[in-house]
Amino acid sequence: MxxxxxxxxxxxxxxxxxxxxxxxxxxxxxxxxxxxxxxxxxxxxxxxxxxxxxxxxxxxxNLLTQRVDTSGFRSGWRAGLETWGRSYYAALSAHPRAAPVVAAGTGRREDFLAMADAVHGGLVGDGWPPRHATMIAASVKYLVIGAATTPFGSGFADDTRVYLDRYPNLVQAHLIPDHAEEIDEDSFELALGCLLSGLEPLHASFADAAARRRRAGTSR
The missing domain is CATH 1.10.10.60 (Homeodomain-like)
Incomplete structure (x- = not known):
């Protein structure tokens, strides 16, 4: 045959x-x-x-979503967001032209819905109110999609003559394309770290409020 x-x-x-x-x-x-x-x-x-x-x-x-790791939420909200954000960025930055497919919406995509459920559950389970959990997940998604689909170096020419005289603050900009991948990865890490550090005091305030409610309830 x-x-x-x-x-x-x-x-x-x-x-x-x-x-x-x-x-x-x-x-x-x-x-x-x-x-x-x-x-x-x-x-x-x-x-x-x-x-x-x-x-x-x-x-x-679904294939790209399967490569995203949500297991970090077992170690707390911040570890969960770090793991989720980094793996999400890695999955989409490897296929930037396909990123809009993932970003377009959930529909009936089982793997995407499972990822969203794990993220929301991890955040709420560690003390975030549901509304804030939704906004935090959206904020990380915006960061990931933007970082994966808009390389910073793509906006700069590699010819130093473009910047001489007219753009004195950009005299090193012609070097950016040669370091584009490094810049993109480091910039994503900086943005993710700043976002998570900025959320820390807000999370602490919710934890304090929850503790006060528990004490008030037990004192009755």
């Missing part, structure tokens, strides 16, 4: 190929027809695995 010309189709193979196309050309370039051409199959073959392009994008979003 002759061997198939190309590997058999599977949901995982279709999803992974879609991610490769997004990485190379962006989300707008992805279509079921183009995906079929890349896989060397007829477009109709894809529909036995995914009903439409949106379902493929959901699978891509």
């Amino acid at each position: 002759a061997r198939p010309r190309s590997p058999l189709l599977s949901r995982a193979r279709i999803r992974d190929t879609a991610l490769e196309l997004i990485d190379a050309e962006g989300i707008d370039a992805l279509s079921m027809r183009k995906l079929a051409l890349e896989l060397d199959v007829k477009a109709a073959s894809l529909y036995s695995h995914f009903p439409n392009k949106d379902a493929v994008l959901d699978a891509v979003a």
Whole structure:
């Protein structure tokens, strides 16, 4: 029996190929027809695995979300946010063109919903009021998405002549593109650390208020 010309189709193979196309050309370039051409199959073959392009994008979003670690919340809210934020940033910065797929919303994406549930539960379980837990999770998400999709060095030319005379405060800016990855990673760490340090006194105030309520309740 002759061997198939190309590997058999599977949901995982279709999803992974879609991610490769997004990485190379962006989300707008992805279509079921183009995906079929890349896989060397007829477009109709894809529909036995995914009903439409949106379902493929959901699978891509779930794949990236699976690489995000929420286990740190077992050690407290700050450790949880550090682990979650760093792993979230690593997952999306490795595929910046696919980041909008994750950022677009949850829909019925099971892995995204499980991640959101773990983050919210970890924060509330360690003393944050639900409303603040929601805002904190949103703040970290904004930081991650922005850092993963907007490299700082992309705004600067590597030609020193661009900055001479006219922009005296940017005479070293031509060096930024050569250190772009380092700058982006260090800047993300700085922003995340400042956010978490700024939350510390607020969390302490909630803990103090909760302790006062407990004391008041036991004194009755």
